[in-house]
Amino acid sequence: MNQKTICVYTCNRSEYSRLKSVMKAIEAQPGLALRIVVGGSQLLERYGMTVNDIENDQFVINEKIHNVVEGSTPAAMAKSAGLAIIELTTCFSRIQPDVLLVVGDRYDMLPAVVAASYLNIPIAHIQGGEKTGSIDESIRHVVTKFAHLHFPATEQSKDLIIKMDEKPHRVFVTGCPSIDTILRITPTDRKVLFETPPIPSKLGARSPSADQDYILLIQHPNTTEYDQCYDQMIATLTAIHRIRLQTLLIYPNLDAGSDSMVAAIRRFMMKYECDYLFCFKHVPMETFINLLRYASCIVGNSSSGIRESCYFGIPCVNIGTRQKNREHGSNVINTGHDSEEIYQAIKKQLEIKRYPVEYVYGDGNAGTLIADILSQSDIKIQK
Amino acid sequence: MNQKTICVYTCNRSEYSRLKSVMKAIEAQPGLALRIVVGGSQLLERYGMTVNDIENDQFVINEKIHNVVEGSTPAAMAKSAGLAIIELTTCFSRIQPDVLLVVGDRYDMLPAVVAASYLNIPIAHIQGGEKTGSIDESIRHVVTKFAHLHFPATEQSKDLIIKMDEKPHRVFVTGCPSIDTILRITPTDRKVLFETPPIPSKLGARSPSADQDYILLIQHPNTTEYDQCYDQMIATLTAIHRIRLQTLLIYPNLDAGSDSMVAAIRRFMMKYECDYLFCFKHVPMETFINLLRYASCIVGNSSSGIRESCYFGIPCVNIGTRQKNREHGSNVINTGHDSEEIYQAIKKQLEIKRYPVEYVYGDGNAGTLIADILSQSDIKIQK
Amino acid sequence: MNQKTICVYTCNRSEYSRLKSVMKAIEAQPGLALRIVVGGSQLLERYGMTVNDIENDQFVINEKIHNVVEGSTPAAMAKSAGLAIIELTTCFSRIQPDVLLVVGDRYDMLPAVVAASYLNIPIAHIQGGEKTGSIDESIRHVVTKFAHLHFPATEQSKDLIIKMDEKPHRVFVTGCPSIDTILRITPTDRKVLFETPPIPSKLGARSPSADQDYILLIQHPNTTEYDQCYDQMIATLTAIHRIRLQTLLIYPNLDAGSDSMVAAIRRFMMKYECDYLFCFKHVPMETFINLLRYASCIVGNSSSGIRESCYFGIPCVNIGTRQKNREHGSNVINTGHDSEEIYQAIKKQLEIKRYPVEYVYGDGNAGTLIADILSQSDIKIQK
Amino acid sequence: MNQKTICVYTCNRSEYSRLKSVMKAIEAQPGLALRIVVGGSQLLERYGMTVNDIENDQFVINEKIHNVVEGSTPAAMAKSAGLAIIELTTCFSRIQPDVLLVVGDRYDMLPAVVAASYLNIPIAHIQGGEKTGSIDESIRHVVTKFAHLHFPATEQSKDLIIKMDEKPHRVFVTGCPSIDTILRITPTDRKVLFETPPIPSKLGARSPSADQDYILLIQHPNTTEYDQCYDQMIATLTAIHRIRLQTLLIYPNLDAGSDSMVAAIRRFMMKYECDYLFCFKHVPMETFINLLRYASCIVGNSSSGIRESCYFGIPCVNIGTRQKNREHGSNVINTGHDSEEIYQAIKKQLEIKRYPVEYVYGDGNAGTLIADILSQSDIKIQK
Numbered sequence A, B, C, D: 001m002n003q004k005t006i007c008v009y010t011c012n013r014s015e016y017s018r019l020k021s022v023m024k025a026i027e028a029q030p031g032l033a034l035r036i037v038v039g040g041s042q043l044l045e046r047y048g049m050t051v052n053d054i055e056n057d058q059f060v061i062n063e064k065i066h067n068v069v070e071g072s073t074p075a076a077m078a079k080s081a082g083l084a085i086i087e088l089t090t091c092f093s094r095i096q097p098d099v100l101l102v103v104g105d106r107y108d109m110l111p112a113v114v115a116a117s118y119l120n121i122p123i124a125h126i127q128g129g130e131k132t133g134s135i136d137e138s139i140r141h142v143v144t145k146f147a148h149l150h151f152p153a154t155e156q157s158k159d160l161i162i163k164m165d166e167k168p169h170r171v172f173v174t175g176c177p178s179i180d181t182i183l184r185i186t187p188t189d190r191k192v193l194f195e196t197p198p199i200p201s202k203l204g205a206r207s208p209s210a211d212q213d214y215i216l217l218i219q220h221p222n223t224t225e226y227d228q229c230y231d232q233m234i235a236t237l238t239a240i241h242r243i244r245l246q247t248l249l250i251y252p253n254l255d256a257g258s259d260s261m262v263a264a265i266r267r268f269m270m271k272y273e274c275d276y277l278f279c280f281k282h283v284p285m286e287t288f289i290n291l292l293r294y295a296s297c298i299v300g301n302s303s304s305g306i307r308e309s310c311y312f313g314i315p316c317v318n319i320g321t322r323q324k325n326r327e328h329g330s331n332v333i334n335t336g337h338d339s340e341e342i343y344q345a346i347k348k349q350l351e352i353k354r355y356p357v358e359y360v361y362g363d364g365n366a367g368t369l370i371a372d373i374l375s376q377s378d379i380k381i382q383k
Helices: A013-028 A051-056 A074-095 A107-118 A136-146 A155-163 A177-184 A190-195 A223-243 A258-272 A285-294 A303-307 A339-352 A366-376 B013-028 B051-056 B074-095 B107-118 B136-146 B155-163 B177-184 B190-195 B223-243 B258-272 B285-294 B303-307 B339-352 B366-376 C013-028 C051-056 C074-095 C107-118 C136-146 C155-163 C177-184 C190-195 C223-243 C258-272 C285-294 C303-307 C339-352 C366-376 D013-028 D051-056 D074-095 D107-118 D136-146 D155-163 D177-184 D190-195 D223-243 D258-272 D285-294 D303-307 D339-352 D366-376
Strands: A004-010 A032-039 A063-065 A099-103 A123-126 A149-151 A215-218 A247-250 A277-280 A297-300 A316-319 A332-335 B004-010 B032-039 B063-065 B099-103 B123-126 B149-151 B215-218 B247-250 B277-280 B297-300 B316-319 B332-335 C004-010 C032-039 C063-065 C099-103 C123-126 C149-151 C215-218 C247-250 C277-280 C297-300 C316-319 C332-335 D004-010 D032-039 D063-065 D099-103 D123-126 D149-151 D215-218 D247-250 D277-280 D297-300 D316-319 D332-335
Touching: A004 A013, A004 A074, A004 A107, A004 A366, A013 A032, A013 A051, A013 A099, A013 A123, A013 A177, A013 A285, A013 A366, A032 A051, A032 A074, A032 A107, A032 A366, A063 A074, A074 A107, A074 A223, A074 B074, A074 B107, A074 C074, A074 D074, A099 A107, A107 A123, A107 A136, A107 B074, A107 B107, A123 A136, A123 A366, A136 B136, A149 A366, A177 A285, A177 A366, A190 A285, A215 A223, A223 A258, A223 A297, A223 A339, A258 A277, A297 A303, A297 A339, A303 A316, A316 A339, A332 A339, B004 B013, B004 B074, B004 B107, B004 B366, B013 B032, B013 B051, B013 B099, B013 B123, B013 B177, B013 B285, B013 B366, B032 B051, B032 B074, B032 B107, B032 B366, B063 B074, B074 B107, B074 B223, B074 C074, B074 D074, B099 B107, B107 B123, B107 B136, B123 B136, B123 B366, B149 B366, B177 B285, B177 B366, B190 B285, B215 B223, B223 B258, B223 B297, B223 B339, B258 B277, B297 B303, B297 B339, B303 B316, B316 B339, B332 B339, C004 C013, C004 C074, C004 C107, C004 C366, C013 C032, C013 C051, C013 C099, C013 C123, C013 C177, C013 C285, C013 C366, C032 C051, C032 C074, C032 C107, C032 C366, C063 C074, C074 C107, C074 C223, C074 D074, C074 D107, C099 C107, C107 C123, C107 C136, C107 D074, C107 D107, C123 C136, C123 C366, C136 D136, C149 C366, C177 C285, C177 C366, C190 C285, C215 C223, C223 C258, C223 C297, C223 C339, C258 C277, C297 C303, C297 C339, C303 C316, C316 C339, C332 C339, D004 D013, D004 D074, D004 D107, D004 D366, D013 D032, D013 D051, D013 D099, D013 D123, D013 D177, D013 D285, D013 D366, D032 D051, D032 D074, D032 D107, D032 D366, D063 D074, D074 D107, D074 D223, D099 D107, D107 D123, D107 D136, D123 D136, D123 D366, D149 D366, D177 D285, D177 D366, D190 D285, D215 D223, D223 D258, D223 D297, D223 D339, D258 D277, D297 D303, D297 D339, D303 D316, D316 D339, D332 D339
Parallel strands: A004 A032, A004 A099, A032 A063, A099 A123, A123 A149, A215 A247, A215 A297, A247 A277, A297 A316, A316 A332, B004 B032, B004 B099, B032 B063, B099 B123, B123 B149, B215 B247, B215 B297, B247 B277, B297 B316, B316 B332, C004 C032, C004 C099, C032 C063, C099 C123, C123 C149, C215 C247, C215 C297, C247 C277, C297 C316, C316 C332, D004 D032, D004 D099, D032 D063, D099 D123, D123 D149, D215 D247, D215 D297, D247 D277, D297 D316, D316 D332
Antiparallel strands: none
């Protein structure tokens, strides 16, 4: 039988959680051959070398693309993109994929789509058609227009893709594959969770305590507002500082503005000696989901707050425009970057404690659905 | 008063004819400062060094970007794109444009849009929303999703842009600026036209004759069918060979497949000693429009056949899928790449001779309209 | 009068100290116009953004080249070089220098030399002909073979350059311009020095004390042994740990291996809570020279230990092969990467306290000499 | 047994003739594994796609690197070099060679040497230490300083390499491997030679005649004089035009200046209708050597004129500075770019007819010698 070669490209820790169940399902499909190309911040020490998570899950990585030009300015991001296109061209020419499979809306994934497009390789896109507030939305819709096969997570997303003049018979609502993974993660006992790296401090210093309630804080730079990222981070930290509940903060991603957010975190901690605040470069997905499971509230602008928290009924305070229009459950309160507003929202959520569970982004079978469709589809480059 | 800096990027001879009147109008607008960046095949000897046309029109070019990786394969095109993004990042960082203005749907223009997008530079797009058959259509719609300000040529195009979820108040029907230029070109006497370079042979060899009727032939590679380009060119030449009317052929553009089309032309001419066939690397736009004015028929798959011929009522035989769904006047017959079909269509058109004039793509004021809107708009990077 | 344009390229903090006096002298020469291009790690936050030192000295920087591909592996260094050549080609094409002036032997400077060479720009080279142990020596001699005008620091270096078949009338012994700067730095009072940033801790934490003797420690990665850098750093720290004298450590440069050296430093400090050890990302040159002036001993493999310490008679322990064959004064003891050997050497040097001053690398007029020769020379690209 | 992996990089038709016998000998050596990387103009249609010669000789090419930026200006050459370094870094990282083997002195080969150097891959260099007049000499000596193992062709070259401070025990006089190939080429009957492609015209047009004497003309651009290349070509053609003996001209290589040389040839031929002149884009090496065997004189500035003609006693007129100081037999007359001087030299050589055979560049066993030394050497990256 003639296998179809599906090449997955991932360059960012947030993507892998949404690709994992699909990759497992592709591997399990006899009609499909999986190729994995990893690039961008996944390969960098400074971002926790998250490529290790993929290898720890027993995947074989076919190529690693070092393309990040240092600086975390928009110009450095743009040059990284140029370099990625050059390298991925050679890489895809060698792998000769029948389909390139990508997820989401990240600027650093765009070069893979552009390279594939020049090389006449059909593109399949997971998570198209979602509406959010940040510039990621432009990229998401741009990728939709590049793509030949669409796997939106919700009916509402499907409608937008078709409205954008994509062929209806090429659009399949599958749910979001990140949910597959989440629903399959074994709950860890809370005590065990807090005793497992990377949560406890390595060096005898203070560690977060399993016995106390805690906030989960993840705030990424909004690249169109990257000169305001410092102040935005300070506003959030100031609100948290008033709450003074134990807080587990996960570092921002590689986008323009992240350097100043990291600086904001460091200076705030030094100034106020925030003994309730614990910072992590990267936590494995399993750990993250279990942290989410027991959290009193998730705060920031990560898509996890919107997409995954509803499955556990965890209260979410979603700050700023980065996720503005995203579909969400009733567990989310949206705020601006105003410290008082954030404070009030967190306070309110902490009082509510838990919301009813909702299945907004699918029921956990997205990976298998996507692999099946990939194996049966006859994709042509001419749309 | 604070001027807005509008940066125009052009990398292909076909773009300049659609940018010229806009560029003139921007220069004339006190509220706007024009910056011109030229790249791609416009700078190559092999493609007639068409950058000279721009300089001959008294424009000052701010930067020239040499980015073409030799080979005319998809991989070479992709690497050229990567290189262009790297160079344009540095270039745009120096120029600091308020808006990047681009036209159309060419693969080689995409890097400018990607670079601007990473750099948070708003993008204005001329000629979005048109439907055609080739992969250019994907690029056109991709650019629409990147763009912040839209200048479609027709109401039908405007509707598609809005359908694709762009904000209606950001979409302006202006007509196509190429028409501005065309309607302003002074008709040259046919005899003079055929005595002016580059039409007559430089070296005492045979030259085309003003006294005979002639076909204008322009066939570009369709990049998604680039392995069929050789055969497609031969099919057209075979049809022309049966007609045996004097034919002026203009060489294909730089896209993947062009090398084999040039090879097809050369071999066909050597094999059949086609004394009715005259080939030109590049003709200036003025010459081209005057050649179109007197042509008995325009044959091939150039957008000129569709867009400009209706203004003169010239019969057009449009071959293959490259312009398949494009709006056109009643003067166009569409055919496949079948030699017999092409032959019959040309024969029929030659009998009809002339069609009534139609104004499909605007009435010749697009440039001024676009410059006015650019000067008055308040464009934000967040869509 | 027709000015000659001299373009200086610097991409590394260690280079600027050797270029500063030459740059000042070029600016002062009416026959010369100075252009400054800065790239590499000088532009990176992670390396102290040392470009600021240049601007603080009132120099105008003409272009900044962001070219560092993140990773600090040999492959990342090689790609950074490729990217630098692409960018510098555009940069030099715009600046059109009559001469490119570079200093020393660093891998990250090589791209400037290669780009200039392709562009037929003559190259002037400061500090050629020196013998050292590391791979830098290859680069230094490679640059000599690329260069058209040579400014070695010593007669011994001149002899080697001529032996390598360079024309004797193109080789001028000028002394090393770093010495010009050093001899002109006003001695700061030791107490004041220790109260001036960046020496005191910003945040109320422990600061080094002006009242205690101290060791100055600077150890860079040796790129040909970059997999041993971790162990080499640990060996040095272990020796220092036995001495337990107050130690000021300056972080390694950007070369392959630096990441693991930084890791070694961090882990060692965490394990042993080294309260005598103070780390600095970057100290301005003036501060550095004043620190050297009062140091009890300089330890590591920086060229400063060899080249500059003799002017103050400061004992130096030079570790490993990085500076192996470099000319030096009687104040240097060479050791291997053996912890015991390093310990014994430091101990011995601390007992000796001070050596007589020696003028090994010139008498402080190199900058003026070089500018004069540049202004008078008639350099041809054909060697 | 542990095989050593030898990676050969070639990017230019002239290199392959000097690598072929070495590559065959490496393949035959059980201790060595051969890897072949081809780049640059060898992959371009415009330069005769000479990579086919390598594949026709039954070699397996491991990677093809498309890196040529179009334009044939110095800036395009420099950018091609930058792109080559980026691509070769990835390529060498995958192949992991123990040694990179290169030949000669070409600008377009330098990126391979630079990339290998950054990657700590030892470099072996064939044909170092030769003196010539052009800028190639700089590159040759630069490569010598990068290289770890040297295979010069003559004792005189060996002496220069050692004088340049390379270790004598790393320098081996092997003769030039191009001679191995030449001495093994079976003489083709002159009549057969002129009937074998590419010599006869394909299309019934005029072909060169086996019955007439002929001159072999190969003139390459001298990159440091690239603005004079047009005039230099015209001077040579003018001299040939006075001789009016049948002349077989082989097109110049890809270096800066080649475009204007090709233009000079075309215009000269059109102006004077030179019916004695036959042009070839590329002739296979076997054909070339047999053409040399029967030529009345070889004219131009190719190294073949100097290096290979002495083995057949063919008179050579060597024009300009490109080969100025190269060791040669008594069969060579050197001239400037003066048409009269060239004419007189050709006339004199045509009268002499044949010189005695001389073995200047070895006796035909260089390939085997080099493979043996590679297999036995213990090469270290630290020189």
